[in-house]
Amino acid sequence: MTGRDVPDDDMPNFPWLRRRDASETADPSLAAVLAWAQFPESSAPEMQRVGEILAALTAGPADDELAGEAAVLAAYRSRPGVPRPAPRTHRQTRRPLFPLLPAKAAATAAAAVISFGAFATAAYARALPAPVQQLAHVIIGAPTAEGKSATSPYSGNPGATGPNGATGQPAGTSPTGRAHPSPTPHATGRPSTPQDSGQPTTPQGSGQPTTPQGSGTPTPTHKPHPTPHGTGKPTHPPHGNG
């Protein structure tokens, strides 16, 4: 320990003991330096030199101090939570191109479905011209045109009509109206009427193959179908003879 009689210079490792805070902050030169005021005329040369050092610290930017701008701006552009204008513009320019293709394809497909549906509906309603109806019959199994079925090898006897005008359905048609691969001369019941399926019907039912020509002659008695040519259910004896 050193006493009060020991000069401060004897403690070079503790220089703050000889420089009080009050004297430091009260130094007009230092205060002027920090306040960026003009140096007093009486300023020591070293203090003016310090002023130059501080002025150099605030000089204009050097090249290497502005070198990282691109990286920082890239981080600024990709910061989260901010809309990115460039990709959005790109997407907007491409939006009219790509979504159009599915729209066109969907419109074409819808038109095709509607057209086919109308064609099939007309075909099953027998509203088409005879050649077209025949074509529909071949393609989608639509019924043939009445009175024109003679030209079809799948048609039944055109003269097989019942007493009320019921006609024999073309042989070889399934109850669904599909073309049957095995043509037969027997007239069969129409698939849409229960007479064809051998269900009990009124005597007006036609198409019962009681004769080779499939005549619709009504019979008072119900006879089981003797041959397997009937297109109705084979387990039920047909009752509605034409």
Add this chain to the structure above:
Amino acid sequence: MIGEGFAAVLAAAQQGSEAAFSRLWRDCNPALMRYVRVVAPNVAEDVAAETWLQVVRGLAGFRGDEQAWRAWLFTTARRRAIDYGRHRARRPAGALDDVPPGLMPVTPDAADLAIERIGTRSAVALLAGLPTTQAEVILLRVVAGLDTETVAQLVGRSPGAVRVAAHRGLRRLAEIVAEAGVTL
């Protein structure tokens, strides 16, 4: 310092103006680089880059004037520098004995720096020769342009302690210049 137009520049940068953000960066990055070259000389570029990344992330939520903006920027840089210091303390570098003599880092002599024409790099090197607290306080006061109270909050000291540290640092600089025999 941008001055009166700072509020408009900041608002534009917060709304996505790259030019506005570039102006903020160009205004502050030189001072930031000079600061981190003193407080974290070996990792100055990394500290500055991470500082700006954090500023970018928090830019939208910042509210304040130019003084507050600079205080936020330098506070962020100071924290990043402290993090780097802790990281380096956990993972010390290799011994200098392994470094060839020709690759040994050479610290410029303070006197040589003082007598040569003072440039920015020389001034930063002179500041780096001061005790860290004194150098940091001088840089925050002079380079960052912060007032004493803001610097005191930033470094976690009282305003009086900041003034004392600044004056001690300046006096030390004057001593260095005097020891070098500088005459103007």
